[in-house]
Each structure stands twice: as structure tokens, then as C-alpha cells.
Amino acid sequence: MKTIDVAVIGGGVVGALTARELRKYHIDVAVLEAADDVAAGASRANSGIVHAGFDAPVGSLKAKYNVLGNALMAGVCAELGVPFSRNGSLVVARGAEEEAQLQVLLERGRQNGVPDLEIIGRDRLLELEPHMADGVTAALHAPTGGIVCPYGLTIAAMGNAMDNGARLFTGFEVASAQQTKDGWLLRSATGQEIAARIVVNCAGAGAEYVASLFGDAFFHIGLRRGEYMLLDRAAGDFASHTVFSVPTKAGKGVLVTPTVDGNLLIGPTSVEDEVYSTAVRRPAFGEIKEKASWMLRDIPFGQVITSFAGERAYCDRHDFILEWGKENVFHAAGIESPGLTSSLAIAREIAGQLAKRLGAAENKDFSPFRRSMHWLKELSEAEKNAVIARDPAYGRIVCRCEEVSLGEIRDAIRQNPPARTLDGVKLRTRAGMGRCQSGFCQPNVFHELMKECGLRAEEVTKNGGNSYIITGGEL
Amino acid sequence: MKKQLVIIGGGPAGLAAAVAAYDAGVRDMVVIEREEKAGGILKQCIHNGFGLTRFKESMTGPEYAQRFLDEVQKRGIEVRTNTFVTALSPEKQVTCRSEEGIFTYEADAVILAMGCRERSKGALNIAGTRPAGLYSAGTAQKYVNIFGHLPGKKVVILGSGDIGLIMARRMTLEGAKVECVCEIMEHSSGLKRNIAQCLDDFGIPLYLEHTIVEIKGDERVEGVVIAKVDKEKKPVPGTEREIACDTVLFSVGLIPENELTKGAALPLDPRTKGCLVDGSRETDIPGIFACGNVLHVHDLVDFVSEEAEIAGRAAAEYILCGEREKQLVLTSAGENVAYVLPQRVEKGRDVKLYFRVRSAFRGAVIRVEAGSVQKAYKRIAVAPGEMDNVTLKAADLTDADNIRVSVLREG
Numbered sequence: 010m011k012t013i014d015v016a017v018i019g020g021g022v023v024g025a026l027t028a029r030e031l032r033k034y035h036i037d038v039a040v041l042e043a044a045d046d047v048a049a050g051a052s053r054a055n056s057g058i059v060h061a062g063f064d065a066p067v068g069s070l071k072a073k074y075n076v077l078g079n080a081l082m083a084g085v086c087a088e089l090g091v092p093f094s095r096n097g098s099l100v101v102a103r104g105a106e107e108e109a110q111l112q113v114l115l116e117r118g119r120q121n122g123v124p125d126l127e128i129i130g131r132d133r134l135l136e137l138e139p140h141m142a143d144g145v146t147a148a149l150h151a152p153t154g155g156i157v158c159p160y161g162l163t164i165a166a167m168g169n170a171m172d173n174g175a176r177l178f179t180g181f182e183v184a185s186a187q188q189t190k191d192g193w194l195l196r197s198a199t200g201q202e203i204a205a206r207i208v209v210n211c212a213g214a215g216a217e218y219v220a221s222l223f224g225d226a227f228f229h230i231g232l233r234r235g236e237y238m239l240l241d242r243a244a245g246d247f248a249s250h251t252v253f254s255v256p257t258k259a260g261k262g263v264l265v266t267p268t269v270d271g272n273l274l275i276g277p278t279s280v281e282d283e284v285y286s287t288a289v290r291r292p293a294f295g296e297i298k299e300k301a302s303w304m305l306r307d308i309p310f311g312q313v314i315t316s317f318a319g320e321r322a323y324c325d326r327h328d329f330i331l332e333w334g335k336e337n338v339f340h341a342a343g344i345e346s347p348g349l350t351s352s353l354a355i356a357r358e359i360a361g362q363l364a365k366r367l368g369a370a371e372n373k374d375f376s377p378f379r380r381s382m383h384w385l386k387e388l389s390e391a392e393k394n395a396v397i398a399r400d401p402a403y404g405r406i407v408c409r410c411e412e413v414s415l416g417e418i419r420d421a422i423r424q425n426p427p428a429r430t431l432d433g434v435k436l437r438t439r440a441g442m443g444r445c446q447s448g449f450c451q452p453n454v455f456h457e458l459m460k461e462c463g464l465r466a467e468e469v470t471k472n473g474g475n476s477y478i479i480t481g482g483e484l
Numbered sequence: 485m486k487k488q489l490v491i492i493g494g495g496p497a498g499l500a501a502a503v504a505a506y507d508a509g510v511r512d513m514v515v516i517e518r519e520e521k522a523g524g525i526l527k528q529c530i531h532n533g534f535g536l537t538r539f540k541e542s543m544t545g546p547e548y549a550q551r552f553l554d555e556v557q558k559r560g561i562e563v564r565t566n567t568f569v570t571a572l573s574p575e576k577q578v579t580c581r582s583e584e585g586i587f588t589y590e591a592d593a594v595i596l597a598m599g600c601r602e603r604s605k606g607a608l609n610i611a612g613t614r615p616a617g618l619y620s621a622g623t624a625q626k627y628v629n630i631f632g633h634l635p636g637k638k639v640v641i642l643g644s645g646d647i648g649l650i651m652a653r654r655m656t657l658e659g660a661k662v663e664c665v666c667e668i669m670e671h672s673s674g675l676k677r678n679i680a681q682c683l684d685d686f687g688i689p690l691y692l693e694h695t696i697v698e699i700k701g702d703e704r705v706e707g708v709v710i711a712k713v714d715k716e717k718k719p720v721p722g723t724e725r726e727i728a729c730d731t732v733l734f735s736v737g738l739i740p741e742n743e744l745t746k747g748a749a750l751p752l753d754p755r756t757k758g759c760l761v762d763g764s765r766e767t768d769i770p771g772i773f774a775c776g777n778v779l780h781v782h783d784l785v786d787f788v789s790e791e792a793e794i795a796g797r798a799a800a801e802y803i804l805c806g807e808r809e810k811q812l813v814l815t816s817a818g819e820n821v822a823y824v825l826p827q828r829v830e831k832g833r834d835v836k837l838y839f840r841v842r843s844a845f846r847g848a849v850i851r852v853e854a855g856s857v858q859k860a861y862k863r864i865a866v867a868p869g870e871m872d873n874v875t876l877k878a879a880d881l882t883d884a885d886n887i888r889v890s891v892l893r894e895g
Contacts, residue, residue, distance in 0.1 A: 287614075289611050289612060291697060313607055314607060316606065317614060393585075401584070404585060405583055448601060448604060448620040449623075452631060470616065477616060478635070479627065479634065480636045480730055481633070481636050481731075484632040
């Protein structure tokens with residue numbers, strides 16, 4: 010078996026961007042993902058916030074990579090065609106006690122190197138966000154705060170890495186690691202093997218387990234679940250900034266933010282878990298509504314289109330772990346918030362260290378560009394007509410709510426990283442993410458997957474594993 | 485492209501409107517249909533019971549649709565399938581997208597006949613996971629009746645709307661076990677005949693004032709927790725119980741599909757979720773008409789056809805005779821009435837008022853007040869699932885400045 014240079018364990022945002030950064034050098038890289046698609050864990054279900062950087066303790070890795078990552082985000086999103094918006098964030102305070110905390114955040118942000126922070130009074134705040142709740146008195150305004158689509162970034166980064174020669178193995182759950190003379194031999198739960206000189210652990214919630222396979226046990230990963238409510242695009246302009254509240258005696262608040270796709274997202278709650286779970290608890294709805302009402306009034310909760318939860322890994326050090334463990338094993342673990350913001354800065358750090366260790370030269374053939382996920386929507390009518398004339402499938406609408414064409418569904422199945430499930434198509438195209446929540450388009454996407462991938466009806470899944478759509482058989 | 489009449493939607497409403505407009509003299513028209521075949525949701529409604537009111541015979545959905553498709557074909561009316569309308573402007577420009585590209589019709593008149601969509605599970609704030617095996621009832625119906633795939637074997641249905649009831653029977657006939665139907669209200673929103681024929685005949689329990697509070701299962705559904713609800717529709721603690729199942733169907737309401745309508749800046753009625761119209765089904769923009777489930781959700785397709793014919797004839801009149809001055813009177817929903825359609829009535833013309841009651845009871849009197857004219861009509865029973873109607877003559881409206889419909893208990 011050929012020994013590759015680097016095996017990245019975990020196809021989340023950090024793993025995908027790391028693979029992409031590694032391909033900027035002559036480094037042979039494979040990403041091993043336990044699930045059936047990338048962005049299967051925290052990268053699928055989080056707030057999608059590009060934090061300004063005033064939250065992290067001064068001098069922490071979080072602070073360093075947050076501020077670096079924030080500055081890099083616009084560039085990488087432009088290269089990868091991922092929607093990104095620097096919509097600015099607001100931390101709102103109610104009364105003098107909370108306003109004092111804004112000062113703490115302001116000072117911390119300045120020390121962390123966050124530009125353009127200012128504290129604003131209620132009048133200015135109302136100009137920025139007209140739906141501010143009555144009790145809100147002031148806010149910290151961070152114009153560099155932004156929003157990005159977290160799974161969109163992950164998919165695009167992985168796709169671009171693959172277009173540049175990286176390989177992706179899905180359904181590869183690393184079950185054992187054996188040290189060899191020139192690196193590590195990794196075996197999957199189903200018996201697949203990969204040999205690599207260097208292993209990068211980007212396994213998110215599974216990072217502690219993966220570390221243990223190499224004999225590393227110097228950190229502990231905890232799980233914290235965040236529950237969200239997502240509102241229809243009709244409510245998307247309810248708030249234009251990402252609105253947080255300062256932590257109070259009543260606990261940590263939630264945030265209210267527009268998403269880059271035009272929805273309104275409210276959450277997350279914070280639930281400590283022993284066992285991985287993405288279930289939404291019954292009290293979550295009430296909690297989210299109450300905490301959101303601390304900040305904004307008249308939130309149109311009647312326009313909820315779905316609710317979901319994401320499980321986030323955090324480390325007992327409460328800072329990122331970015332360090333070498335056993336020989337030639339690098340751990341990128343405990344990448345909790347602001348992990349998404351920091352992801353590219355972290356990936357660059359890892360790639361730089363690995364390139365040095367491998368003595369790898371720069372890859373001059375690397376192309377950083379990937380066509381936007383929403384390229385068709387961005388065209389003028391004349392340009393769209395030219396596209397449809399070349400391939401009529403782009404004229405055929407499959408998802409009515411989000412106006413996604415058959416051509417775009419096929420692209421999602423054919424392009425890197427290829428979609429193999431209904432959720433895979435949904436994350437890449439938005440088909441099924443609209444107000445009808447896939448009621449109309451699901452059977453059509455289902456049949457396109459059958460056709461394109463040569464699957465039988467009972468083999469199509471929602472999200473890999475045993476998530477079969479049809480379990481009652483053929484009639 | 486100029487077109488005298490563009491009809492958006494080739495379901496039962498669009499087809500009936502096209503035939504009526506043709507018969508009233510319009511020739512330059514097109515029906516736009518986004519699916520591969522016209523006929524709308526009737527294509528997947530293979531059960532019978534359609535047409536009893538209108539044709540005095542029981543047909544399946546596809547048979548009912550075929551009657552109208554035959555009429556459309558006989559007249560040579562153009563139906564553009566696989567064509568999706570992306571925008572409607574207040575100036576009656578209809579922009580379409582199809583395999584032929586993006587193109588715009590400049591229409592003299594437009595009939596909105598887009599139908600409705602199912603309310604999704606996501607809107608219900610149900611706790612738990614999001615595994616495979618959750619379907620809206622109509623989606624499951626499409627898998628079963630159009631594609632021949634049975635989604636699952638052990639089913640719980642939330643909501644006793646007609647599609648949910650029909651699917652309870654359909655899944656049972658195909659070998660699935662339907663554990664129960666849960667309905668959060670104290671009455672079903674479905675037709676009485678469907679409760680009898682789809683649940684009672686198969687021994688499927690209907691749990692009124694019950695809802696699903698949690699969904700279990702990581703990859704595929706493994707069960708649901710159901711609970712009784714109180715008068716405020718809140719789950720009553722202690723009444724939860726878990727039911728094992730691999731499939732959950734949601735039949736929790738239909739919403740008129742008015743995204744295009746909003747784009748044309750037409751106001752919607754918060755009760756019907758459709759346009760405000762007069763007796764001819766004309767909206768706030770002269771020359772734009774609406775009919776069928778995009779206007780208000782009907783119980784029977786027979787009434788959809790009837791309403792579409794009104795809109796089709798009126799559109800023809802608008803196209804051939806021009807805009808007409810109308811003296812309008814508002815209608816209003818009185819006691820125990822959820823809504824009255826049309827929302828305004830033209831003086832000097834007969835009008836049929838459609839309405840739905842808020843709660844079910846036996847021994848009812850429908851009272852209509854129109855100025856000095858007061859009318860009363862007896863009903864043996866009324867129910868929210870069944871749309872009712874009364875007809876007023878032009879002579880009844882002479883001194884009315886509002887027409888109010890109430891439904892009272894007899895005596």
C-alpha cells in the first residue's frame with residue numbers, strides 16, 4: 010500500500026479547509042469522514058456567525074485565530090463562491106449593570122485587535138435595529154461581525170480541495186491506528202485501510218476517541234447541544250445585524266441573526282450532554298422565545314419553518330487544542346465557538362507546520378476557485394437563457410420554494426464532493442430547505458438520486474446509514 | 485409575448501377556468517403548468533368520491549381531471565407543462581421558466597389557480613429528532629400512488645385533514661399498520677364520510693385533542709410520544725405515551741400557494757390566506773382573478789370547478805368587454821363563521837356566498853343579514869370540515885351596505 014503524506018480525520022469545516030490548504034503544497038492528502046457526507050456534525054448545525062473577536066479571553070488561541078480568521082473569511086468565501094455577509098453584530102445590554110459588561114467586552118475586543126468597536130445608545134441602536142425590545146439601553150456594535158453558511162463553506166472547501174487532488178473517503182470511521190516505520194496505518198470499522206505519514210485529528214465530537222486510538226489522552230472533549238428555530242425567508246429582514254445579549258444572572262442568552270440565505274435564525278440553547286444527540290428538547294421552544302424577547306420585540310415566531318439542534322465539542326481547557334501528540338499526529342480539537350470564524354486561520358497554521366515537517370514545496374497548479382453554489386441565481390436573464398439553451402435541465406424547476414433547477418440537482422450529485430443522499434442535495438442546492446420543507450420536491454430529488462447513482466428505491470437515504478426513505482417495499 | 489389570458493396552474497381550477505373562458509369567447513390563452521402533466525393534485529388522488537356534487541357520480545381524482553382535460557383538448561387550448569412561473573407583476577406580466585428558457589407574457593387578464601401546499605411538520609415546533617420517515621400526507625400519497633413505493637409499515641398520522649384520512653386507508657390497504665390518527669382539535673377537519681370510510685371501517689383509532697410532542701429515532705423514525713392537550717392546545721403533563729412506529733404522516737393543514745400573488749403586491753385575507761375577491765373572483769387588481777385552493781382551501785373539488793368557471797367567465801368578460809364599474813358591498817363573518825367568500829359582492833348581480841363554520845354542532849340556522857333583507861336557512865348539522873353556501877339574488881342586495889353571515893344554534 011502506498012503511504013500518503015497526510016490523512017485528515019474528520020470532514021467538518023476545519024478538516025475540509027485543512028485539506029484545501031495542504032493542497033496548496035505538494036502534499037498528498039485524504040480526508041476520512043465517518044459519516045456519509047462532509048459537514049455531518051457541528052459544521053452542519055451552528056449559528057453561522059463570523060465573530061468579530063471580543064468574546065475570547067485575551068491571549069487565548071481562540072482570540073488569536075478568531076481575529077485572524079475573521080479577516081480571512083471574505084477572501085476565502087469569494088474564492089469558493091460561498092455566501093458571506095459582513096452584517097455587523099450587536100451585543101445588547103439592559104440597564105447599567107449590563108452596560109458595564111459592554112465596557113469589559115469593548116476593552117477585551119480592543120486588546121484582541123478587533124477593529125472599529127463602539128458602544129452605542131438606544132437611539133442609534135433603534136436606527137440600526139427598529140425592533141429592539143423596550144428594556145434595551147445600549148449595545149456594543151462590532152461592524153466586522155459577519156455571517157456565513159457553515160456547511161456551504163465546508164462543502165465548497167472540500168470540493169475545491171478535491172478539484173485540486175485531495176481525496177475524500179466517506180463512511181470511513183477510523184477504528185484503529187497502528188504505528189508503522191513511516192507513519193500510521195489507519196483501519197476503518199469496515200476494514201478499509203489507509204497509510205499516512207502524518208495524521209491530523211479534526212474529528213470534532215469524536216476527537217477524544219480518535220486521540221485515544223493513537224495513545225493520546227491529554228484532553229477531554231465535552232458535548233454541548235445548541236437548539237435553534239429557523240424562520241421563513243419572509244421574516245429574514247426582521248433583523249439585519251446579528252444580535253446577542255450580554256450574559257446575565259438568568260443565564261447565557263440566544264442570538265437572533267439573518268442567515269446568508271435570507272432566513273432568520275434564533276438560538277442556540279446550551280445543553281450539556283453525556284451522549285451525542287441532535288434532538289430538540291421540548292422546553293427548547295419556550296426558552297428560545299423567552300431569551301430572544303430580551304433583545305427584540307414582536308419576533309414573528311409564527312413563521313418558523315423548522316427547528317434543529319447541533320452538538321458541539323468543547324475542550325476541558327476551554328481553548329482550542331492545536332498541538333502535536335504522538336509522533337506525527339496533530340490534534341485540532343475542542344474547536345468550539347468561534348471555531349467556524351477561526352477555521353481558515355487554523356487550517357493555514359496546520360498546513361504551514363505540516364509542509365515544514367514534510368519539506369513540501371508550493372503547488373503552483375493549485376486553483377483556489379470554485380463555482381458559487383448559487384451561480385445560476387446570480388446570472389442575468391439573458392445569461393440564464395444561454396445556460397438553459399446549452400442544457401435545458403437548468404430550465405426545469407424541481408424545488409419550487411427555493412427555485413432550484415434539475416440541472417443544479419444534477420450538479421450537486423456530479424460535482425465534488427458528490428451528494429449521495431437527500432440531505433446532501435439539500436445542503437448543496439437548498440432544494441427542500443424552503444417553506445414547504447421538501448414536501449413537493451423530495452420525490453423528484455429521490456428519483457434523480459436513483460437515476461444518477463444507480464440506486465434502487467429502498468437504497469436511497471435521507472442522510473446515510475439506515476435513514477432509508479422507503480422501508481415498506483415496492484407495490 | 486402578448487396573450488389575452490394567462491392562467492397560472494393546470495390543476496382542476498385552472499382547467500375549468502380555461503374551458504369557461506373559452507366558451508365565453510376567449511381564444512388567445514395559455515394554461516401554465518409546472519408539472520409534467522396537467523391535472524394537479526387530482527393525479528395522485530386515486531380514491532373515489534370526486535364529482536358527486538357536480539356530476540352526480542363518483543369518480544377517482546384522475547377521472548375527474550380527465551373530464552376537464554378532454555374539454556381543454558377538444559377546444560385546442562394551449563397547456564404549457566413543465567413550465568414554472570417565477571414572477572407576476574401588478575401590470576400582468578407573467579414570467580416563466582422552462583426548458584425553453586425564461587420568457588414573459590404580457591397578459592390582458594390573469595387567472596391565479598396555483599392551488600395550495602401542505603403545512604409542514606417543521607412549522608409545528610415538535611421536539612425530538614429529524615430522522616427519515618417523516619412525510620407530509622400528500623408526499624406519502626405521491627410515493628405510494630404515483631411511484632409505487634410504500635414509505636413504511638407502522639404508521640402514526642398527525643392531523644385528521646382529508647389527505648391524512650385518505651392516507652390512513654391507503655397505507656392500510658397496502659399492508660401498513662396505521663396505529664392511530666391524532667387530532668389536536670376537538671373535531672376532525674376532514675369530511676365525515678372520510679372518517680367513516682377511512683378510519684372507522686378499518687378500526688383505526690382517532691384520538692381527538694391529542695398531538696405528537698416528540699419524535700424519536702436517529703436515522704429512521706422509531707416512535708413518537710403523543711399527549712392529550714388542554715383547551716389552550718398545550719400538552720397535559722402525565723398524559724404522554726410512546727407509540728412505536730417507523731413512519732409519521734403529517735396532515736396538518738393546507739396553505740394557499742400565494743408567493744406569486746405577494747410578488748404582485750396583492751393583499752391577502754389573513755383568514756383565507758388568499759386574495760380578497762368580489763363575486764366574479766376579481767382581485768384588487770382589475771384583470772387579475774383567483775379561484776380554487778389558491779383563493780381559499782376547498783373541501784370538494786366540485787366547488788373548485790364551479791368557482792373556476794365563475795373566474796373564467798369573468799376574465800372573458802373583462803377581456804372582451806373591458807373593465808366594468810362595480811358597486812361593491814363587503815361581506816363579513818358573524819357568529820360561528822370562520823370566513824365568508826367572496827369578501828365583497830357586486831350590487832346588481834346574484835351571488836353565491838361560501839363559508840365555513842368554526843365549530844361543529846347539530847341543528848343549525850344560517851342567518852344572512854343584508855340591509856333590510858334577512859334570510860334564514862336550516863341545516864341538520866354543520867362542521868368546520870365542510871364548506872357550506874347560500875345564494876343571494878341581486879334583488880336581496882339593493883339596500884345592503886354589508887352582508888353578514890352567522891350560524892346559530894336552532895331555537
